[in-house]
Amino acid sequence: MSVGRETRLSAWIERFAAHFAEEGIPLIGGRILGYLLVCQPVERTAAELSQELEASSGSISTNLKFLVNSGLVTKRTRRGRQAAEYRINEKAWSDFVQRKLHAIASVQTLTDDGMRLLSGDPERAMRLKTVDHLYGWLSAEIPALWERRPASPK
Amino acid sequence: MSVGRETRLSAWIERFAAHFAEEGIPLIGGRILGYLLVCQPVERTAAELSQELEASSGSISTNLKFLVNSGLVTKRTRRGRQAAEYRINEKAWSDFVQRKLHAIASVQTLTDDGMRLLSGDPERAMRLKTVDHLYGWLSAEIPALWERRPASPK
DNA sequence: CGATGATTTCAGTGTCGACCGAAGGGGAAC
DNA sequence: GTTCCCCTTCGGTCGACACTGAAATCATCG
Numbered sequence: 001m002s003v004g005r006e007t008r009l010s011a012w013i014e015r016f017a018a019h020f021a022e023e024g025i026p027l028i029g030g031r032i033l034g035y036l037l038v039c040q041p042v043e044r045t046a047a048e049l050s051q052e053l054e055a056s057s058g059s060i061s062t063n064l065k066f067l068v069n070s071g072l073v074t075k076r077t078r079r080g081r082q083a084a085e086y087r088i089n090e091k092a093w094s095d096f097v098q099r100k101l102h103a104i105a106s107v108q109t110l111t112d113d114g115m116r117l118l119s120g121d122p123e124r125a126m127r128l129k130t131v132d133h134l135y136g137w138l139s140a141e142i143p144a145l146w147e148r149r150p151a152s153p154k
Numbered sequence: 155m156s157v158g159r160e161t162r163l164s165a166w167i168e169r170f171a172a173h174f175a176e177e178g179i180p181l182i183g184g185r186i187l188g189y190l191l192v193c194q195p196v197e198r199t200a201a202e203l204s205q206e207l208e209a210s211s212g213s214i215s216t217n218l219k220f221l222v223n224s225g226l227v228t229k230r231t232r233r234g235r236q237a238a239e240y241r242i243n244e245k246a247w248s249d250f251v252q253r254k255l256h257a258i259a260s261v262q263t264l265t266d267d268g269m270r271l272l273s274g275d276p277e278r279a280m281r282l283k284t285v286d287h288l289y290g291w292l293s294a295e296i297p298a299l300w301e302r303r304p305a306s307p308k
Numbered sequence: 309c310g311a312t313g314a315t316t317t318c319a320g321t322g323t324c325g326a327c328c329g330a331a332g333g334g335g336a337a338c
Numbered sequence: 339g340t341t342c343c344c345c346t347t348c349g350g351t352c353g354a355c356a357c358t359g360a361a362a363t364c365a366t367c368g
Contacts, residue, residue: 001251001342004253005271005318008271010267012264012267012271015264015267016264016268017278019260019261019264022177023257026325026326026327027211027326027327028326029328036281037281037285038271038272038278038281038282039267041280042281044345044348045344045345046340046345047343047344047345054327055327056326056327056328056329057325057329057345058215058328058329058330058345058346058347058348059328060325060345061325061345061346061347062346062347063326074274076212079336080234080335080336080337082334082335082336082337082342082343082344082345083343083344083345084344084345088281089287090281090284091284093284093288094283094288097288097289097292100258103253104251104254104255104311106173107173109167110169110170110173112260113166113169114166114170114191114192117159117162117163117166117192118192122270124192124194126194127190127191127242127244128191128192128244130215130244130245130247130306131191131244131247131339133306134247134248134251134306135251137303137304137305138251141299143301145295145299149291150291152287180355180356180357181356181357182356182357191333199314199315200314200316201313201314201315201322207321209357209358210357210358210359211314211315211316211358211359212316212317212358212359212360213356213357213358214314215316215317216356216357217314217318217356231365233366234366234367236312236313236314236315236364236365236366236367237313237314237315237365238315254323261330267322283335284364309368310354310368311366311367311368312347312361312365312366312367312368313342313348313360313364313365313367314364314365315362315363315364315365316345316361316362316363316367317360317361317362317363318359318360318361318362318363319356319359320358320359320360321356321357321358321360321367322352322354322356322357322358323352323355323356323357324344324353324355325350325352325353325354325355326346326347326351326353326354327344327350327351327352327353327358328350329348329349329350329352330345330348330349331344331346331348331349331357331360332346332347333344333345333347333364334343334344335345335348336340336342336343336344337340337341337342337343338339338340338341
């Protein structure tokens with residue numbers, strides 16, 4: 001007897017959250033992201049997320065604030081509704097990835113500063129130079145790569 | 155009156171370590187990396203690192219093991235010397251960066267699995283599809299980018 | 309083999325951050 | 339104004355992890 005789709009989706013959400021937990025996103029934050037990517041309907045209140053993900057209201061609140069702030073989740077309030085609705089802002093995902101790529105390339109400013117400090121001593125600068133070249137190349141190529149990024153299909 | 159070069163290098167090492175601390179590398183590990191990138195001579199023993207970086211022998215040992223294991227630092231033993239010598243392996247830095255890029259793109263396997271779970275329901279899969287396309291593109295472009303990477307200058 | 313000097317292991321400490329849940333605050337409905 | 343939710347805030351707990359320093363281990367040399 002096979003497991004239901006919803007059960008498998010729960011497991012998928014958990015894997016999804018685990019991946020981002022390794023990158024520093026709190027487990028519950030990752031669960032929210034995964035859940036909001038596949039839930040039906042697309043909008044949920046904080047209370048619903050709390051129940052669905054079995055997390056305290058406090059944790060949901062803290063993580064939603066973080067996710068809304070990062071742009072990955074959008075908050076919508078409606079007149080006559082006390083509960084705000086949250087939904088994935090999938091368009092923001094490319095900015096999210098771009099920030100990650102930028103974080104990697106940003107080491108170049110460090111190696112650059114280091115090279116300047118060693119400018120009088122080429123011998124000693126050799127090790128840093130190798131690393132600096134790598135990051136220098138990355139810093140040039142990553143924005144170029146992003147230029148070529150196709151618009152996401154409708 | 156200006157500060158000496160070595161003093162400024164110490165400050166640089168600290169910034170260097172702080173950057174990688176944000177990426178999950180222990181502070182002392184980052185200090186070792188920064189120090190080994192600019193020290194003269196290029197090789198140091200664990201005891202020297204301990205003294206120079208004012209860290210306990212245990213921390214130095216743990217972090218050196220981690221760094222050697224990751225390939226960023228090379229350990230060399232010599233007959234007639236009880237102390238092993240450690241040095242930066244600057245050539246390994248590109249592998250290190252490549253692993254980071256791969257880690258970002260690897261989300262594609264997750265989104266792909268998710269798409270499969272939602273294969274019967276295109277409407278519901280729309281949000282994930284946007285994200286999946288982004289990572290699919292990345293997964294193709296990043297290896298291609300790496301192909302074009304120039305050899306580091308001698 | 310014993311001594312010496314270096315490294316690794318390990319138990320203990322302190323810090324940090326995620327999480328919980330109760331208390332407090334703010335709207336909407338009546 | 340009062341009641342009823344819902345959300346946010348906040349103190350407290352727990353677990354994870356970096357770091358230390360001492361003890362154990364290992365290698366070299368006499």
